[in-house]
Amino acid sequence: HLHSDLGSRFPLEAAQDLDIGSNTVQAYSISPENEYFSVAYRSRSEDDKYIELVLEKPLDREEQSEMSFSVIAVDGGSPPRTGTTEVKIVILDVNDNPPIFTQERYFGKVLENMPEGSVVLTVLARDQDAGVYGEISYQLSHALGQSDSAFVIDPITGEIKTTKPLDFEAAQSHELRVSATDGGGLSAICKVLVEVVDVNDNAPEVVVSSFSSPLPENTAPGTVVALFTVRDRDSGANGKISCGLEDQLFFSLRPAYKNYYELVTVSALDREETARYILRVTAADAGSPPLTSTQTFTVDISDVNDNAPVFNQTSYTMYVRENNVPTVFVGAVSAADADVGLNGKVSYSLAAVQAAEGPWCSCVSVNSENGHVFVLRPLDYERLRQTEVTVSASDAGSPPLRANVSVRLVVLDENDNAPLVLYPGQDSSPASSELVPVSAEAGYLITKVVAVDADSGQNSWLSYHLLRASEPGLFTVGVHSGEVRLRRPVTERDSVRQKLLVLVRDNGKPPLSATAAVSALLLKDLSDVRLPGHSSPAPEDQAGSLTTYLIIALVCVSLLFLVSTALFVARKVCKRKELKAGHVLYGADNLQSGLADGAAAGSLPRAYCYEISLTTGSGNSEFKFLKPILPSVPPQHCAVGQGPEDEQHFPCVPVSTEDTAPDNPGTLSAGHFNSLSFN
Template sequence: TKEHPSSFCGKRALCRHFVFWKSSVKVFQNSVSESGSLVGNLAEDAGLTPAQLSARRARLVSEDGRQHFRLERGSGRLVVAGRLDREELCGQSATCMLPFELLLANPLQFFRVEVDLEDINDHSPFFQEKRVSFKIPETSDPGSRFPLESAEDLDTGSNSIQAYSISPENEYFSVSYGSSIMALDREEQSEIGFDVIAIDGGSPPRTGTTQVKIIILDANDNAPIFTQEGYVGKVLETWLMETFPINSARQWDRVNQWWGLSAICKVLVEVVDVNDNAPELVVSSFSSPLPENTVPGTVVALFSVRDRDSGANGKISCALEDQLFFSLRPAYKNYYELVTVSALDREETAQYMLTVTAADAGSPPLTSTHTFTVDISDVNDNAPVFNQTSYTMYVRENNVPAVLVGAVSAADADVGLNAKVTYSLAPVQPAEQRSCSCISVNSENGHVFVLRPLDYEQLRQTEVTVSASDAGSPPLRANVTVRLVVLDENDNAPLVLYPAQDSSPPSTELVPVSAEAGYLITKVVAVDADSGQNSWLSYHLLRATEPGLFTVAVQSGEVRLRRPVTERDTVKQKLVVLVRDNGKPALSATAALSALLLKDLSDVRLPHSSPATEDEGGSLTTYLIISLVFVSLLFLISTAVFVARKVCKRKELKAGPVLYGADNLQSSLADAAAAGTLPRAYCYEISLTTGSGNSEFKFLKPIVPSLPPQHCATGQGPEIDFGLLIVIPEFSDFLLGVESCPSLYDILHLS
């Protein structure tokens, strides 16, 4: 029967991969004796077009590997590949069927084709012996039979031997059923000769001839008789037939030789099959490599098995060694399919060695094996994987452009292009914070570069996302975060906040001559925009009018008396304090200040290096009068405020009129204190009294320098350690820069 693939599958999503089609095409040898003779249109019989045959790579596959026919893809015709000889192909078999398969790829499909080769009368009958002699007693009865070896004909059916005849005909003998016309008489004729002719049924008929010579012997009136009309014996096929003994046949020979009379008996020899042929496995189709995303149920190989033995010796069973991913299933008659049964993963197993064992049912059974080597091809099913979950890289500020700071690395479990990884910066999403554009990554090796010099004081760290993408189709990718940390360099010198260095003349501190050693004169306040040890500041006395009179605390910058003041000390002292950071190399700044050594704070007088002119004296007197009035007013206000706060915060104040800095500074001041510039808070006692007209009074100046606006508005930049701040409440607006810097104003308050 012939079926088109659509009749099997219809519109179902899953369909068996094979359609079996059997076509019986009778071919007469005399019409296809030459190569290229037309057998039929195979494409038309299979319901396909020649274009489909070409597109699906159609080919012919036979079980024995011999190709008797050839397929013309362009026309779909089936033609003879070489001369066909039925007797050679099928021997004396009643039928001669030449089976083969029409195999189609993409998708895998095959059709079973059988060509029935019919016999033609191309062989004449023949006798094994060209001449035969018999010695017959003259007393042989009419109808006596004498065995004569039959003729043979390689053709079959009606083309085989159909009749025998004698030429020339005589009155004494006939073939098979003939009877003697008259009794033999040795004295009349001692020898008779004639030809026996075998005639087949072909058209035209063919004949074969053997010569028979009859020698008439003396009379013998007793012929041998067999005890039974026929004998049946069994022999194994492995016996050598030329040594097979038949006792009765030997008796024939003796009878024929010595007495001349004979008897005829049919002897049937049945050859018993021996399991002497192992099964054979013939592969018709095999697909390798196999993509790792192949769905379960995909046919990997199609093969057939056969055994030349018969009966149980020729019954074959196939088995596949233990496998979790493949199995065998019968397809058609002696065909089997090797199919996948579960998902494949090349990264786990890249190659499978599948051994199929075919065994017959003989005793003992014979087996044969065939190994299918199935390679698994890669599919891009693995994204790159970074060797770290995140990366932190470091670069020193003021770096050279395009400096290498590190590398990212990702591996892909796939192979080939599917495993080729390239790197890039992932685009920034609109909702994300804009990252620094100073970072670049090499697409081939993942090296990360900083493209331009960075400033630690402007950018301390930044993050970018690096993407690793493979070259598969479609590509797969993975992302990782790269954090770039800028390391500080000592590129900022200390900045002196107090005393202010932009005023002239330098700030003057009042020191009573009665002060003991350790008396706190003032405190130098400085900051450094760098970080870490680059911002650790130390204070040193660089120069002084009396170097032995003063000492500067290394960590806090406090200027104190080293010893008590004596009469020999100059009233006006000038000091230069060196502020140095801990960087390598260290950077420094200086702070100039002056101190007046007074008997008491009411005696505000300055040493005169030269007599003042009358104009200068009058001007100074006017200034002092105004100042004293103003200071007196301030004193009264301060006293009133002090009394009010004394009642409210009795526990927080000490005896006497004291103005002190807040001990609860904001975080920026706390950080500065932790850095060593302000270890603890201090209280400063101030006495404000009027003095003589020749005394010079310097009004309390603001201790906060005018800072650039960006240090106030943005909150970025160096953290300022203000040390201890003393503020007159009603006149706090005299602090320069406070109104322009609200954040500083907020931290200045009266305790």
Template structure:
């Protein structure tokens, strides 16, 4: 509980991110910042809490040195590759610590360096200019493009060698976009110069500056005095990223007031620098721009290109075309698991974090808005952790004996139409703790043994089960010490500790011990161990091991008993009674009396049940004055004793 309180008292993530900046193309191992110091952590904490870097896209541009706490460059960083022409290139990630869980948001801004030279779309440009062109006439050119940004991109243009007929103009149009033009400085004379050539140099503002060159060839023509004019300076089209190949994006249109060949216009498409694998082509006659392959919003949200319209006399005009790619819901959400704990003990407190994962969707807008749900679970729930991170936590007590394993399905769905989903399955095993005592399969046991038994005779077994597993369910048996003196313990009984078999160790005598009770304890091997007790009653069964004992007449070696019978006694006269007992019980002690021998057997009778001796007939003068009787007393055992 103290650990849980300490964990809950810690902030999960720092409110403000830790920010650094580093120049692109910095060497691997270059220092970005002292991250541990800025996060307020010591090297010992970094190692103990298994500090590591986690990024949304899974790519690691930086390396974190646990020993020193420094954040260094992990590999080559190309700002143009990572961020394109964006004004700011920021690489976010998180510093993740475990035990307890904690985040530090880190943002590293990648500064641009002047590592790209300006590049013209065409190495050679040809103009056909009529000699009637007036000074001040402008001839548009494709501007050079530089993948760098800010001051490192193109700043100025010049002509080399300097030319008395032309100068270069680079400025902003009304629309705010900069244009490059050749400006005629003085009238042309085809007869004096039928053609001329020079280079246009683009210079960026880097230190040192970089340059790019295109060669211009000018042919002086005689007549065509009207250049094509586009209906718009800039065309903008919006295209769904799932439009099929061959679809028409838009159609540009230029007109020329000249007639005949000088008014015939053809169109030529020019892509941006570095876009050799163009997704567009233009019909040179109609100006229809078509797709050569499907677009991908996630790869590029827009495409900029230029179209040159050239008439038959060589005059041309340029317009810009901007194709904005409209996102469709073609990317399912992605779940990235940062940490997962399984198995977890069944005594885990509610609120324990089982898994940490992040979700992302490469689509934008509603198509990239993600919601997460946990399917049909009462023992676990999802809760937002930070930004796009979620925690899978316990919400109620767990019982391994009831549910040893949970299969949890987390579904991430975007808000597209129709929505796309992804499912991540977490299999959480519940480990056992010793929370169940053994339970006997009977509330008490009664076992039987015949007296005069052989030593160590098996009389029965006790059995207890334990709902736990492993050592927590391993049950051993023992005799529990008796409490108090009202029931002395019996040393004649033992129990096998492994299987619960009960044995009588020595022969017993029913006449001395008819039953006894012991307490058997079942104990598991958990820590601490749990136990249960049960009463075992041992009943001794009688054996016919005692012959009848005649109490009267006495059988102690004295002379035989004498009885007097008057001569007038009639039949049925009671002469005497034989009295006997048997130490056995039950039918083994049922006695019967029999006249075994007599001087005159016909004169006497013995009652079988009572042992009474009576006359069967009156005494006569012929009868002997002295009669001797032998009475047999026999029990009902098998075999009987007498």
């Protein structure tokens, strides 16, 4: 076994020859000859001789690990004899060969999303030495400035593996150094270049540079709302980005420069329609599959005073009862403004310019905060039926916007007027008596109680009731007409003088009433004398004196009757001439001014014509009936009443009205008592 340097000597045992002298061993040789060894024969003394193998050329185990040859000993005899021994040389390994990599530079590719422990590549180094000198171990070192935690190498097999997923965006390539060391300490180094292959694992990024919100609603189209840039850390198609906007009705995207985009308005904005816009910008790359990212822009629209207040009704009608308490609430107006803040804060006031229709009333007030309408003082329906004001609603914007609305205030009637009896007169003058022939049948019209009420509606519907009478069973009163008629024929037991008390009541709640006193004389014929001023029959103890007075009175009445008849005939002739000319007398000047205003709410539904037959001496009482209501007025036409031929006919009383109370057709109202005409 050889493990030596050049010139090394290896002793061998000398050959033994029994001969002596020149016949003993004289020389040695090698057969076959080789270039590595030679044999040297030396003697230290005559008796001490030895041979050595001399290493003439360095051995290389890697070229020839073993060799054998023969050493031949030759004596000096003749013929020479030889002796041969076989020498087997086993060359021991020396660590004279370092490891050698199969490649000076290794290249590998790995996807960035490869899992941990993935094999990138395998390096291989060889060592010609044997044994421990040929055993190679691998170590990994990194280039300067690069992390050493991403890869690991198997020291035995040389497999390079990943220790974690790689990131193309962090490093697109990795340069590694791998050293291979044998058991003798010799080593070699190679370079490994690992290229990271990009995977579309990064979504695009949207980076906002500027953003404006809130945005006034009067912003002009084309205004830039936001400026942003988009980027993708991937490469190639994986990093190619396109942007889109979901809503393109009011906003749109337009490229600015490089990867910058502008978000701009494209049409007019209206906060009242949409107060906030949520805009989503989507950026998508061209990878497979593509990755997207969304950037949300919340654009608030600020208010501008571009909306005037709007009332919830085109007009208002409010009602208040007359005789109201001061500052009574009658209703409210309400207006809404679509704006917000001060632009939408509404205040109310009475407009400076009042409506042209109807009288203006200063008694109306409106609350500026809530629009409540109040009546400041008591109202009288008989003086003011309705009024109209204009309420203005104004916002607090700059400049303020306003709107107007008409408010009609209707005064409702209260039953605050009692009926007024027009006939028979209820003044302090002596009451006149109605003349009734004893031959009159049941249903005979004695007189008519005429009354009016200044109120309107049901408050002016009058009804007539017989409150008290000398003979209750003899008379009846029309509930709606006020006509006093005989309920039964007159008998001899009935007193000559009859007194009735008629109650006139309206239909208000509570009802108001008035009374009318009616006197009637039951006469047998036209020669009977009506004794004015007598309120009761003469006592029986004065019968004689009464007879004398009656005779005197009869004479006077007869004379008065003749004069009256002459005057009546003369008047009749004049009256017929006037009727031919189409005139009729009207008596209304003595009506109260409040009654004259009632033309719109009267209680006389239709015209009446009454026939009153006069007997002897009745002219005085009939003209008393006409005196209160017949002043000197221009004569007008009235139809002439007709009756039986044996009676004279005096005034007919037509009463007309414009309105008819549906539930009380026979009542009179102050506003509808227009005239009384007679013939």
